[in-house]
Amino acid sequence: MLNTILTPSSPASAPGPMLSHPARILDIKEEAYAIATYRIQFEDPALREAYRFKAGQFNMLYVPGIGEVPISMSSDPAEPGVIGHTIRYAGNVTRAISRLQVGDVMGVRGPYGSAWPLSRIEGEDLCIVTGGIGLAPLRPVIYHVLRHRQRYGRVYLLYGARTPDDMLYEDEFEQWKQQGIKLFLTVDRADAAWKGNVGVVPMLFYQLRLNPKKTTVLTCGPEIMIHFVIHEAIARRIPKERIYVSMERNMKCGVGLCGHCQFGPTFVCKEGPVFSYAAIEPFFGVEEF
């Protein structure tokens, strides 16, 4: 006998949350060594029409016979008909994606997860702090801010890459600056042409004067970087509730049913990947947690 948890109105089997839909690759842009942005479009016109995503969410991308990988959207959420994913070739599935060409098909299901709190932080100064490919899930925020520039105060982008060649979206930087985003860039290792900062991302905080009363920090990157970003933000009296972090865990099903992405009480695929630091503070930085 089944208890009352099942109500007749609860969604039944179809369409299954694990069902992947074919999407065609419209173009591939090499961003840096082993990193490229894929712009894709659902084959099914109805899906193309209906699909929406929020900045910070992710899709499960699928290569039949190889498997799935969670990748956040890096394109403009206001134009969801064509979805952008910036992918680093790191594992089985992403290497299989690297062998796909324009016109090829991959599977997509989503969007999943929580989003950056774009409406809640209107009127505030934004301090976007990213390292490496961590800029990808924040590019939708930048696009949103540029579309609604007057709704936000000062916008800082602190971004670090290993070398100048590893910088993503460099060709867009000029436009971002012109529209009032203040860029602070750094690299771990400079080349001869690099005139900017050398060093880790959190050090860039020392070049800013943030107003702790109205600044929100949005950060994504290696966990160790996030750790020090939080440290710098708190040292500047920015409240924990206004520090937002995008976490990375092993997201396999995307719908909170497989257990792999657990981070303390949360499933990163469901309650995350975007968390306020206040929500995860007891668990953040606990070694191997």
Add this chain to the structure above:
Amino acid sequence: MPDLTPTIGAFASVEKAALQSILDALKGAGYTLIGPTLGEGAIIYDEIQGIDDLPRGWRDHQEPAAYRLQRREDDAYFGFVVGPHSWKKYLFPPRQSLMKVQRKDGTFQVTDEPDPPPRYAFIGVRGCELQAIHIQDKVFLGGPYQDAHYKARRQQSFVLAVNCTEPGGTCFCASMGSGPRAGAGFDLALTELDDIFIVEVGSEVGAMMMRESGWRPAGAFELQQAREALAAAEKNMGRHLDTSDLPNLLYQNLENARWDDVARRCLSCANCTMVCPTCFCNDVLEVSDLSGKNVERVRVWDSCFSIEFSHVHGGNIRPHTRARYRQWLTHKFASWIDQFGVIGCVGCGRCITWCPAGIDVTAEVAAIRGEV
């Protein structure tokens, strides 16, 4: 002669042999009977045809890292507790095809028409196990995304529960509030006395299955005997676990030295997660034919004790056994409550019995509480 169909909530008394008529009625209604039977040197769950397949006259002696079948002095039908199997094997199979993918003409097609789900009658579900099924209901059906495969199997399953009158050496259901008496959600629940079964009717379908059993309303003395047996069982638990304030206890002890201690004993073999009736972590395998054109996506049980479980590009979140054991224990007793509103442990004791190193969760929690 009373009405042939008892009312829901009624307690009936039947001769022991009449259990066969209940099982026959279930078979007649199209159910496949799954119940305890001797196999693999243990009492396992498998398809049974009738009461002769039950491990009548056997008991299972259980201690940490020890399981032995022993002959009983009587020929009780249910004089044992739980073995290495649990019902999740049938509701959430260890290997299940989710969908088939065919690559064709540069694109792919997915078919996820599931096979018609089997119609199971689970015979001999203990209180702890019924609670475990309720917990997996919350996991697979309680959230925004429901698992259609689980739902289909669960919806048409029949539960014949058995109340435990002789707890085992690793049992602690009384601590977890899941037994020894089966809680709500059964169709029929048996209590075995010396020469009769008391049958509590839990559903309309359950009542229907009683029609041919020659039941009579249970007498006051019989009911008292059953009550006393269950009350005694509650006092005879092999183990005890203090559940007070568990989430805070564990969250505040994420760096307790006990994790290092248990990591020296734990083999990270995943046995505990395989025998656990609530553990639900799973993976999806991509099974392809040689041409690569026909792919099946197959869901398999996974375990937080495997090193790849937490893999992200560049490494694993939990490379050490210490972190993996901590993940498992804090999930069961703390974060499970945050996630699903219930403790993830039912006190069945399987993880203690089947741990090759004899690690005892009740002792580990007590040690973290500072009671050792």
